[in-house]
């Protein structure tokens with residue numbers, strides 16, 4: 001790779017990040033250089049970056065992608081990115097979108113590679129999962145662990161089921177606070193999401209995710225009670241009918257022990273009896 005921009009130089013010119021705005025900029029060149037390598041097996045024709053900041057990662061993405069779209073909420077950093085990368089913009093290789101990543105439309109990207117703003121990382125993850133495109137994302141470790149968690153663990157929850165439903169989830173690198181400026185109060189980890197078809201079917205994706213969301217509000221109850229108590233969240237018209245149609249084996253388990261396929265089975269039975 002040719003010489004990339006120095007992250008400390010970028011901060012010196014763009015200004016330091018404000019932690020209250022989720023602005024923790026990567027300053028460790030080795031981590032910055034490694035991030036695109038985790039996407040080597042993916043189509044990097046159009047990379048989406050959420051939260052461009054001073055552009056240290058944008059610079060690395062421009063070295064591997066034909067086109068990069070950066071979404072940055074902060075007006076000053078968005079303006080800085082447009083000036084700093086005016087050459088790439090003139091060549092038609094970079095688009096800078098100033099706005100909130102939870103609100104703006106995503107372009108038709110082929111891979112998302114981002115050091116996410118942690119305050120909205122879980123919501124962004126749900127949004128990205130629905131896009132069914134590959135991703136390499138920096139999260140705080142606690143969120144990365146939840147995505148990769150196995151049934152029966154305290155980290156296992158709605159995010160685990162959704163992530164594993166859409167993708168193979170791999171934690172590819174732990175990243176310490178010292179890699180950032182300013183340093184976050186938490187440890188971080190890079191997660192790779194490789195889209196895949198699950199080995200089970202769901203009748204309707206939205207209904208499945210609503211059911212999972214509902215059941216995890218009662219994660220330590222039995223499945224029987226969780227189904228009955230959460231119809232206002234799951235949208236099930238008749239929770240009792242669903243319970244009656246399910247086997248005792250699943251009804252007596254707890255939602256936090258159910259693998260994604262078991263939630264899919266409940267969603268299938270629910271669709272049949274509604």
Ligand SMILES: C[S@@+](CC[C@H](N)C(=O)[O-])C[C@H]1O[C@@H](n2cnc3c(N)ncnc32)[C@H](O)[C@@H]1O
Pocket residue numbers: 021022023024025026027050051052053054055056057058071072073074077099100101102115116117118120
């Ligand atoms: C953790 S920093 C990463 C910056 C840069 N990519 C890097 O790696 O150094 C997150 C960036 O997301 C931006 N941001 C925060 N909330 C955002 C939102 N809702 N939508 C888009 N960008 C946001 C912040 O201004 C900040 O620049």
